Amino acid sequence: MKRREFIKTSAGAAIGASVLNNPVSASVSKATKRKLVLVGTGVRGTSFWGRNIVQNYGDITEFVGLCDINPGRLELAKEYMGVNCPVYTDFDKMIAETKPDLVVVTTVDATHHEYIIRAMELGVDVLTEKPLTTDEAKAQAIIDTEKKTGRKVIVGFNYRYGTLFSAIKEELAKKPIGEVTSVDFHWYLNTYHGADYFRRWHGERDKSGTLLVHKATHHFDLLNWLIDSDPVEVVAHGALEHYGKNNKFRGLNCRNCAYTDKCKFYWDIKKSERSYKLYVENEKYDGYIRDNCLWREDVDIYDKMAVQIKYANNVQVSYSLTTYSPYEGWRIAFNGKDGRLESWEDIPWRRQDKINQAELHAAEMNQGEDKNTRYDEIFIMNNFNPEYQMKKVVASRGGHGGGDARLQDKIFRDPNMPDPYKHAATSRDGVMSAIIGIAARKSIEEQRVVKIEELTTIKPHPTRNV
CATH class of the missing domain: 3.40.50.720 (NAD(P)-binding Rossmann-like Domain)
Structure with a gap:
């Protein structure tokens, strides 16, 4: 496969006239x-x-x-x-x-x-x-x-506002791969971040609803927003096969454990002054233990999850969430009748590929860019053409791909700023993202396909302009 076109873009240019590069409104009054x-x-x-x-x-x-x-x-x-x-x-x-x-x-x-x-x-x-x-x-x-x-x-869905996801949204709006028919989306949590959910209250489904709700609601919201449609049915599989009771030993918590020398997941909360003050010094008031043993038998959420989602516009999604990967990152691909658009973040071998490609095409790429600038990539391919487009998006160093600050700017600094790609999330968006995870949990528990319209009075629409 040959590269046909190289496109260099900054985050602002990628989003055009969207919320990401609009000036702050001067109408905000400091007096009120x-x-x-x-x-x-x-x-x-x-x-x-x-x-x-x-x-x-x-x-x-x-x-x-x-x-x-x-x-x-x-x-x-x-x-x-x-x-x-x-x-x-x-x-x-x-x-x-x-x-x-x-x-x-x-x-x-x-x-x-x-x-x-x-x-x-x-x-x-x-x-x-x-x-x-x-x-x-x-x-x-x-x-x-x-x-x-x-x-x-x-x-507060911040991922929508991230520079890479916003650039993907802009590219999809141009329909470079024709009508989108299916999406592959896979998210990997590493053995630090992923494991930490199982130490906290998130590891108990009566508090978090499982990671299909707490964590994956981020991902399902992205899918709803990028696909621009509502889910209509969900079928899922999930299991708890690594954390919780799936270990030969367990302790009271990481501070009071006889197995710290053999547990690869030992976490010393005393090394975090803020965590120690916020949680350990205040356990006496509510009994919440922040450094709980992730092997405790109270853990009853899933640590591996796979979900199939059908949308009202007939797009099919294959989604997975893994909580004990050696790295943290994600991959997404949109399959269309005319081609495929895919992107990724923090996949180790892809990162190395990118470095190698940069060296291989140094002469072609040398446009005075900062060698320390980190880029994300979007690949666009045609079904009948071996050449492809690669779009570079300047990676934001801010939280959640730069989405944190932009979300808060929209909420607090200028609520009326232009929003052509509909980044702002309403309660309906909140319901439609959480409900996928809720349906997936129900599908696993009841071993059946779950229709979205079973769950609330919101009726799925082929497009989100409702």
């Missing part, structure tokens, strides 16, 4: 700061939705309250975030006394619906961390409450 409250003061809440907002949007936003069931974490959250607002263990009292403009929900996944629904009932809009919720009944309750109250729910 948006009042925020945060419920759930763990790592994600206090950092991404806490300290980041204080540091980057403090001119236009203000935290007026923090809420958690753990009073120790609340005090630490104030210090870490750099705020001096009241703290609460009573959510209703916080809303009544602070009168916020927006509630930010970052609690345990299975409790998201409680705060989302109650906030809307009390007349406040909501921004929630993904996943929206963990089962179909809770999803329906959110749908019903949003309709009844007229309030709005935003779901």
